[in-house]
Amino acid sequence: MELAKRVSTLTPSSTLAITAKAKELKEQGHDVIGLGAGEPDFNTPQYIIDAAVRSMEEGHTKYTPSGGLPKLKEAIIEKFKQDQGLTYTAKEIFVGTGAKHVLYTLFQALLNEGDEVIIPSPYWVSYPEQVKLAGGEPVFVEGKESNDFKLTPAQLEPVLTDRTKAIIINSPSNPTGSLYTQEELAALGEVCLKHNVLIISDEIYEKLVYDGAKHTSVAEISPQLKENTVVINGVSKSHSMTGWRIGYAAGPEALIQAMTNLASHSTSNPTTSAQYGAIAAYTEDDGSVEKMRVAFEERLHTIYDKLVAIPGVSCVKPKGAFYLFPNVEEAAALTGHETVDDFVKVLLEEEKVALVPGSGFGAPDNVRLSYATSLELLEAAIDRIFRFVEAKRSK
Incomplete structure (x- = not known):
């Protein structure tokens, strides 16, 4: 074969x-x-487990909309308001079976053959593979260890071409644990806006920051950057729900709709009970x-x-x-x-x-x-x- x-x-x-x-x-x-x-x-915290079990006992065991339950989207929208001061509509939210699947769906919806995606290294192992699976070409730019492995505008601008479609920013980072400051993100964002390069902001480790450090989403810096950014997040790391497979994207409506259409022909929808668990994760808190x-x-x-x-x-x-x-x-x-x-x-x-x-x-x-x-x-x-x-x- x-x-x-x-x-x-x-x-x-x-x-x-x-x-x-x-x-x-x-x-x-x-x-x-x-x-x-x-x-x-x-x-996983007990209150989340209880919510998922309760959802099944109440008969919530059927298909849901491909892009996620409306109640879960509402909870995600409220989370963005509370944490980043960002306002999204339900049409700008896509829920998938884990942040990895959300990223995969994003690249499938975004990239054409030969499109380039800037990937700062060190990088999470699945970024380049997913780009290649979508017909794109990963372009690696080394984040220097002397700069906490973070990319600078001076490194980014020279590698941009007329085929550059997007850049991935992962903060906090897997594998380095590095965290971009608001000033660093703003400077990179300025270059991306200048060259019409979409920012894919992977924020899955957002809640895990230390020593009084503050996580900043590039989307919260300005309205222009919000329109030019797709935020990727989920409950896997923050709420210890890796096996539940619930992640989401927030971004431009046309792209989110394309991702939703793709999911309708692949996963149908994220697991129903896991979505109810995620609703609890974002609407309840036991510390x-x-x-x-x-x-x-x-x-x-x-x-x-x-x-x-x-x-x-x-x-x-x-x-x-x-x-x-x-x-x-x-x-x-x-x-x-x-x-x-x-x-x-x-x-x-x-x-x-x-x-x-x-x-x-x-x-x-x-x-x-x-x-x-x-x-x-x-x-x-x-x-x-x-x-x-x-x-x-x-x-």
């Missing part, structure tokens, strides 16, 4: 690959600490979201200093999300490994610590370490990495 060309170019997810290898070792009886997780380690944020912040502060004390390891301290993205190029060299990928592979084999190589994120000198796991396991993992580096470099 000959497969479609579009799937032959896909790069397997590095996160899923390392997770699979760690799981295999666990099943063999090894004490593996996996730090590849891209999801909170807390259960769980803030408790999770505080727990992540505590973990970050506890393990950061221990991580950078490892020989050959340096790390920009993140302001959001739940990832550390240390540069371990020197540590790899100290331990006799030619590449960071080799370092990660042997670390898993010998110390049973699973990290995600930065090569999958466009940053081959780095690794991604998720602190969405218990403090006890995080500290044990850092101790093992330290032991691994010390033992190897002393030989």
Whole structure:
């Protein structure tokens, strides 16, 4: 059987690959600490679970509109008003089966063959693959580690061409945890408006910011930028609802309608009970979201200093999300490994610590370490990495 060309170019997810290898070792009886997780380690808050169960008991088990329940759209619209001071209509909101599916649908609705999308690196692994699946061409621009991995207008403007359709801004970022300031977003936005480049603002980690930092959406900076931006968000990270698969987009009505039409021929609609859970997430509050944020912040502060004390390891301290993205190029060299990928592979084999190589994120000198796991396991993992580096470099 000959497969479609579009799937032959896909790069397997590095996160899923390392997770699979760690799981295999666990099943063999090894004490593996996996730090590849891209999801909170807390259960979904009980009030959300109760709302979903109640919806099923009340008979809400049928199809819904393709773009999401009206009540959920109302809750999302109110969330934007409260958090960003933004006003959207129901026709400017699309609800999909997770933010990943929303992004996929967006690219399918937006891109024509050969259209270019600017993707700052390091980047979330699915951005370039989804662009390619829609016939577009990813254009990578390196966010310098010296600038907290963030893109500048001076870097952006020279790479824009007459084929540039959009730019992706992910703040807070997966994998770096970097957070753009309002001033930085405004400067990038000015370039995008000048060249008629759509901004795709991925804000899925919006609620997970630390040390008093403030998340800013590029759409809230000016009416012009709002009209030129599609905001991507969801309840997966903020409310620990990764498996529920509810994400959404807010943006220009024509684009949102096109995405809704596409969804009507693919998923039909997001899972009905999950939508009712998301309504509860945005209309009720038992303090769980803030408790999770505080727990992540505590973990970050506890393990950061221990991580950078490892020989050959340096790390920009993140302001959001739940990832550390240390540069371990020197540590790899100290331990006799030619590449960071080799370092990660042997670390898993010998110390049973699973990290995600930065090569999958466009940053081959780095690794991604998720602190969405218990403090006890995080500290044990850092101790093992330290032991691994010390033992190897002393030989």
